[in-house]
Amino acid sequence: MKLTHNQFPPGSIEDKDLQHLLHPTTNLKLHAQQGPVVHERAQGVYLWDNHGKQYIEGMAGLWCTALGYGNAELAEVAAEQMHKLCYSQLFGGKTNEPSVLLGEKLKEMVPFDAGRVFYGVSGSDANDTQIKLMWYYNNAIGRPEKKKIISRKRGYHGVTVASGSLTGLPAFHNAFDLPMAGILHTASPHYYGDGLPGESEAEFVTRIVDELEQLILVEGPETIAAFIAEPILGAGGVIVPPDGYYEKVQTLLKAHDILFIDDEVICGFGRTGNPFGAQTMGIQPDTMSVAKALSSAYLPISAVLIPEYMHQAFAEVSDQLGNFGHGFTYSGHPVCAAVALRNLEIMERENLFAHAQRVGAVFQQRLRELSDHPLVGEVRGAGLLAAVELANNGKPFAPAQGVGAHVMAAALDDGLIVRALGDSIAFCPPLIITEDQVDEVVTKFSGALKKTSARLGIAS
Numbered sequence: 001m002k003l004t005h006n007q008f009p010p011g012s013i014e015d016k017d018l019q020h021l022l023h024p025t026t027n028l029k030l031h032a033q034q035g036p037v038v039h040e041r042a043q044g045v046y047l048w049d050n051h052g053k054q055y056i057e058g059m060a061g062l063w064c065t066a067l068g069y070g071n072a073e074l075a076e077v078a079a080e081q082m083h084k085l086c087y088s089q090l091f092g093g094k095t096n097e098p099s100v101l102l103g104e105k106l107k108e109m110v111p112f113d114a115g116r117v118f119y120g121v122s123g124s125d126a127n128d129t130q131i132k133l134m135w136y137y138n139n140a141i142g143r144p145e146k147k148k149i150i151s152r153k154r155g156y157h158g159v160t161v162a163s164g165s166l167t168g169l170p171a172f173h174n175a176f177d178l179p180m181a182g183i184l185h186t187a188s189p190h191y192y193g194d195g196l197p198g199e200s201e202a203e204f205v206t207r208i209v210d211e212l213e214q215l216i217l218v219e220g221p222e223t224i225a226a227f228i229a230e231p232i233l234g235a236g237g238v239i240v241p242p243d244g245y246y247e248k249v250q251t252l253l254k255a256h257d258i259l260f261i262d263d264e265v266i267c268g269f270g271r272t273g274n275p276f277g278a279q280t281m282g283i284q285p286d287t288m289s290v291a292k293a294l295s296s297a298y299l300p301i302s303a304v305l306i307p308e309y310m311h312q313a314f315a316e317v318s319d320q321l322g323n324f325g326h327g328f329t330y331s332g333h334p335v336c337a338a339v340a341l342r343n344l345e346i347m348e349r350e351n352l353f354a355h356a357q358r359v360g361a362v363f364q365q366r367l368r369e370l371s372d373h374p375l376v377g378e379v380r381g382a383g384l385l386a387a388v389e390l391a392n393n394g395k396p397f398a399p400a401q402g403v404g405a406h407v408m409a410a411a412l413d414d415g416l417i418v419r420a421l422g423d424s425i426a427f428c429p430p431l432i433i434t435e436d437q438v439d440e441v442v443t444k445f446s447g448a449l450k451k452t453s454a455r456l457g458i459a460s
Contacts, residue, residue, distance in 0.1 A: 006315035008224075013050065014035045014231075017038075018031075024159075038050040041384065042069035043068075045432065047069070047417070055416065056414055056427050056437065056441055056444065057069075057429060058428070059419050059427070060297075060428045060430045060442050061297055062297075063265075063428045064293055064297035065302045066431045066432075067432060068294040068431075069344070073342065074320045074339050074342060074343060075298075077338050078338070080332050082335055086334075086335060087333065088332070088333075088334050089329065090332040091327060091331075095332070096334040097334075098337035098338035099333075099337040100285060101341055102337045102341040102344075103116075103303075105341060105344055105345075106303060109276075109344070110276065112284065112307075115307050115308025115310070117304070117305055118304045118305075119328075119331045119332045119337070120302040120304070120328055120330075120331060121300040121330050121336070122291055122300060123163075123289060123291035123302055124158030124160045124164075125160065125163070125302060126158075126265065126290070126303065126304050127228070127261075128342065130226070130289055130304060131163075131166075133310065134149065134259070136314065137313055137370070138225055140313040144448050146222060146224065147222050147223065148182050148185070148225075149225060149226050150184045150185070150212070150215065150228070151167070151168055151183060151186075152185060152189070152233070153167040154188040155190040155230060155233055155236055156172075156233070157263055157265075159172055161178070164176065165176050165178050165180045165362045168236065169235065181287055184219065186212045187211050187212070188233070188239060189205075189233075189245050190236075190239045192380070192389060201278055202244065204242065205242050205244050209245070209370055212249065213252055225258065226247070226286075226287075227258055227259070227261065229260070229261070230265070230266060231272065231277025232272060232381070232385060234267070234385075234426075236421070237387055238380060238381055238421075238424065239387075241281065246281055246283050247282060252450065260283065261289070261290045262276075262283055262286075262287070263288075264277055264288055265290065265291045267280070267291060267385070268292070268293060268294070269290070269294065269344070269353075270347065270352055270353040270356040271356070271357055272360075272385055273353075273356060273357035274353065274383070275353050286307065287305060287307070289304055290303050290305070293343075293431075294340050294343070294344075295340040295343050299338050300330075300336060301333070331413070347431075353431075355432075357383060359384065359434065359435055359438060360383035362435075363427075363442075364379075364382070364383075366439065366442040367379045370449070373446075374393050374453065375403075375407075375458065376388055377396070378391075385427065386426070386427045387421070387425060388427075389423065392458065393458075399444070403423055403452065404420035404421070404422055407447070407452045410452055411445055411448035413448075416441060
């Protein structure tokens, strides 16, 4: 069946979009009926569509525009680097200054003893790389059976074949024949959604960590290379694990010689009120993935940081295996690296992490003032990362009601961009947001709740 559209003028951007693009993470049939919202320009924490309507950015794009839009300094750095050296690569021992200096800066910033930095262009390829490095490392040190990776239900780690397998959300597996073999999923640390009746948070933590231990024992610890986790789960609903969860998990992993891969693609660079989510949640990583706010999304770049002992193991098998056979055309792209380096320097110069922590505390407080609303089941988050779980006076809505989508649409109509993750409404504004702009976000969201309550006939 061919999908038709006739609500937009022939030749308009909307019309051309419907003819030419395959949209990611989109209901394609619904999109064909409704058409796109066309973003035309942006500045700071605001965007405008091609009809002149203004929106306040409540999602930092896709969790990524930390410095907001239209930062002239980053644009100037990109132009300068393009004129000087528009492209270079790291294959065969070649290098370029921006990549080297960015690697040096990242090693200084991360909260673990990182030895080497590997570059890609997205969080997905970073987590693909994590899997390959775990396999390569265990082959190099003579443990060819230690290859499985444990992820979590509701975790999000990307959409490529390997990283999409790590992701624990059914929509990213359906009809794609994922997950692939060797990827295991354990329970989500979502007490509000998955706690049993009468079960305390502490009991919930004990139960799901016990389940993780049983998974390890059934599979065989000698077959499991690593456990991957976002400090706070992002696309799965902005889930903040309960106190004690990571302490128990890390104790278990260490007992079985299983490495901890810290996926900081969303949580990294000030998002949770600390430089990295690992610091907010008490994680001691073995390796780390970063992307998104690494360049504030001005150019695509990601990085994987590994300890020196892993690099040494790789180097020691070079005589036997030859080249380390992994890398991308754009690994260490000098323009992307230059922009990312200046982005981090701006964050440091502007003391942006402290700003995010201070304004984030206001943001969390303002959202929690909505806790008594009949449509609000739970408010959760840290720093400038949050979610409001929708419920009907404490009871979950049936998924078919699409209440989250209605709230998101009502917010968009009022000029606020948020994201519905099922019936969890996610917030992730640019780190530069002010307290007054936080009030604007929460006021507009409160209005969206009121409109949705009226639509559902629920007194508010």
